[in-house]
Amino acid sequence: MILTVTLNAALDITYRVPRLHPHATNRVTEVAERPGGKGLNVARVLAALGHRTVATGFAGGGTGEALRALLTQETDVTDALVPVGGTTRRTIAVVDAATGDTTQLNEPGPTVSPAEWAAFLGTYRELLGEARAVALCGSLPPGVPVDVYARLTRAAHAAGVPVLLDTSGEPLRRGLAARPDLAKPNADELAALTGSTEPLRAARDARRRGAHAVAASLGPDGMLAVTADGAWQAAPPRPIAGNPTGAGDSAVAGLLSGLVEELPWPDRLTRAVALSAATVRAPAAGEFDPATYEELLPHVVVTDRPTAA
């Protein structure tokens, strides 16, 4: 199975309003809820691709219960979330129906106690025994050590399990030091890490900081990978209009399934880019449209890039 880790899981709530009036009262016309946090999004796409997928991390309180109920009812993902005394955070996406713009409100998440953290590490080590790959995804809740992704990467490598790391800021910087097999930053995260806004230069720099391979998601420009075997850029055949929420998480699922299936790098990128575009095109944020995925797959354009300057 493939294991995904979501330390700061969320109940993702989407509100639709006719038009958002800041500093006034807004009547919400539609409410949708789904399990959220990057790792749970990745898990949902992996399961939809037919991979046996287990999700761990933390969940607690009423919102944690709601999240777990939705995960069980609406996906084929196996729930291995570890209970915490605090309450799982909500994220609220307020979609302005007039403009299509989204205003996002993210709660901070529950504080994790040392005992809860120890319980998670026990569960994680146990699950690694079954895992063919692990994805470490997203931000950290309060109380979790900032070098957590380095620790989890080392534990995975000790169990012979390859690691994909998808986070940002200090947790990314610290995580890279443990040499994950693949890091998947977006262009902004890569620039914040390396100080360079030129993706190829920045991806090479990120590899030097420890990742065996770097796959950077570049929004409408697709994805750039710099690996020990070569460098490639994959792009969709045409611009795709829609909602980019979750597109990066679908790309992670594409990369991870490609790794487990031992696909060549250009094929992994092709899958990641087609899944990402099919997510932008899906009516619900974070879902992917299977027909768009199948349609785009043969038309993703992969070009070689130089691995060194």
Next chain:
Amino acid sequence: MILTVTLNAALDITYRVPRLHPHATNRVTEVAERPGGKGLNVARVLAALGHRTVATGFAGGGTGEALRALLTQETDVTDALVPVGGTTRRTIAVVDAATGDTTQLNEPGPTVSPAEWAAFLGTYRELLGEARAVALCGSLPPGVPVDVYARLTRAAHAAGVPVLLDTSGEPLRRGLAARPDLAKPNADELAALTGSTEPLRAARDARRRGAHAVAASLGPDGMLAVTADGAWQAAPPRPIAGNPTGAGDSAVAGLLSGLVEELPWPDRLTRAVALSAATVRAPAAGEFDPATYEELLPHVVVTDRPTAA
């Protein structure tokens, strides 16, 4: 006991953000939750004033459970809410710490089925047997008949229980026809009902539409009452700065406790205005500051107004 009815109860959530950036991602720095909906706010203040208070209405789903847990833990209000299959709505107040402005997002509330509505009517009639007064408060959830407040007023009068009605729009218009003992609109609601923005004229008009008495909350100008026994305006001794959320609900609690205690009208208004001002002054939205209440009580200024033009 005093009974309050909240058909569209809510879990009130307050988010504090350093500054609200519309159409961008905002990190919430503080989250607070409390039982909400006008009738539950009124009940909380009545209980704090020492009145035995029972709250009914509907609650359901995870948010309904959270609301009921908070009601039991944090107030002396007796929970007589009727379960529904749908999920109690959330309201989200996003407070911009830089400006103090609030952006409000209100979910619509669960649809109430005919069976749930019938169950509520049974509970309501039973509770009326014990009630010395009833407050009918707030908006209606989907599925509830728009003339609900007229029906509930007639049932209360059949049981000999006086009725205070605090709602707006069509439910107010229809409710007045059943001749509630007191209607408590604010200036905007009164203007929407009568077409007049002159409060005294509008309050007289609202009486002609059926209410035995009308007490209109006028924000910083205090409260205007037009009754069979006379008309009065009560105002705080000085402008009160703070958060007006819940000030109208505190005024309802003041009026209702004054009715049950058979206070003369000027004393009821004095209490309502002092409670309302003490709510504006309290640090948490919807709470009242007892010291401010006691301090203001002797200084509220009541003036006679003409009952007819």
